[in-house]
Amino acid sequence: MRKTRATLAVACLILTVAACDHKPAPLSQQEKQIVTELTANLKTRCVGRYLIDMPGEAVESGYAKIQGVSIETKAMTEDAWRQEVAQREAALKATKSRDAYPFLYEAGKARGENTYYFIHRGTIYNDPSRRYIEGYKWDRGYRFLLKIEAYDYLHPDQTDEPIVQKMTVKNGAPGKSAVVFSLLEKLRGRSQDDIPTEAGVCFTGGFLPAPAGNDEEVNAGFFNPTHMRDVIWSVFTSPDLLEDTTVSRHADSAEARAALKAMNGKDVRKGAVELSGLKATEWLYESLKPGDGRGDTFSIAANETTSRPATPYFSMELSTGGQYKVQGQFEKFDPPSLTTSEAVALWDAVSRTLRLRPGAL
Known part of the structure; x- marks a missing residue:
């Protein structure tokens, strides 16, 4: 599986999900305030042939590979x-x-x-x-x-x-x-706020006018450079990637269960998601992270088994906590910048805005 999928760990057996799910607690007043601030200024971003609304202060980075x-x-x-x-x-x-x-x-x-x-x-x-x-x-x-x-x-x-x-x-x-x-x-050239209306592919800093076709992929990442630097979004899209399973089915595989156990992790949520004209599946879990801290890993994918030029594959991951290199030095985020409850609320606010860009094909 592609890197974003391979980093996913595992869920509990279907028959025992209720016993091992890690349900986030209801948001406290302080958590509600944090989530409100994070989602008050969502900005529409263009990635590949899709649109998604991200926190306005998030900076985009990434690259594309088109026709090799x-x-x-x-x-x-x-x-x-x-x-x-x-x-x-x-x-x-x-x-x-x-x-x-x-x-x-x-x-x-x-x-x-x-x-x-x-x-x-x-x-x-x-x-x-x-x-x-x-x-x-x-x-x-x-x-x-x-x-x-x-x-x-x-x-x-x-x-x-x-x-x-x-x-x-x-x-x-x-x-x-x-x-x-x-x-x-x-x-x-294209700024983050420039949303094209014609057929083509968006990537960080650029746009290629072109009708829907094969041999294109876009990788993008979003992060806040001033605070909450461990809250990182990773996005990948391509019409050429066709999976034989889904995120939620993978979460129930023996391989994923073993990986989650090794990370002392717990499910938060998983299953099918109905988006704007898209069928997707997601898997949210909390676990140990590099650097011995804990954090969350949330993933969603659309058009997993039906990807083609008219319905390109799309995947997104949100990661919090762990250890990252910041300005050449490793920095440990333990505890993570967001609680699991805050991360779920932010995830729901962002992931549910995914839609195909009008005129993109």
Whole structure:
């Protein structure tokens, strides 16, 4: 299972659920106040082809992979982008191969305004057939960095090798370069509050106009940089992931039961959830966390066994407590920033807003 699913632990046997569930206590007045403050300013965020309302102060990070090309963004000025590209070009040109073949094969403007690209060998230790294609673009205050690997067995000529002779395509660099160029031409910068109305894929700092299709995935995370830094949301969506089970059924598996027992964990809630036009399942549990503290792990997924371009898979996880690296130093959150009752209330306020973005397909 995908990473977000693999981190889930386990529920009790169906026949004994009532005996082992860890039902959160009713909210105290102080807890109600905390939840009210957290949910008073929910903001709509676009992830993939979905919308979900997150606490307004939560900062988004993440990346996308579309048509095999990884896409990262960073907020910066146009001047900073030009300086970054110039420094990258200088570094690549200064790198000398350990053999007779070039290290940097191509560099120059790609397709569209404010674009640039490089094709190089990655490291001096790589075979001369290896190619790394990097694409850069600046748009609306964001720098895009696109990367994909390819091979070229024609430059230098290695077609006398038996394994190369069996290959239908002996130079994959032109085809993959064309994909990168096409993406660079279409990508546009996007702030967190910018919700597109046309068909396409949202990811952190960017948007790709495109009809519903395959070979796309988006990973996003949301966290508060100033307080409650252990309250972390992780989101993943892709039309290409098709599970053979659901979150709630996985929670009842022998593997999950053993994992939850090892973490001294308890169920909070699990089962089917009806959202806005979506069928989903969820599993909420409390357990030991890294660093020997305790915390909550809540997960939900939609279109688990029916994922396709028109109904892409979506999963989200909320984690509290544990130990995290903050500004280069490990910080332990014990107790977690939210009680289980507060976490459940926040989870319900956010997770129930999941819906397909109008016009996204």
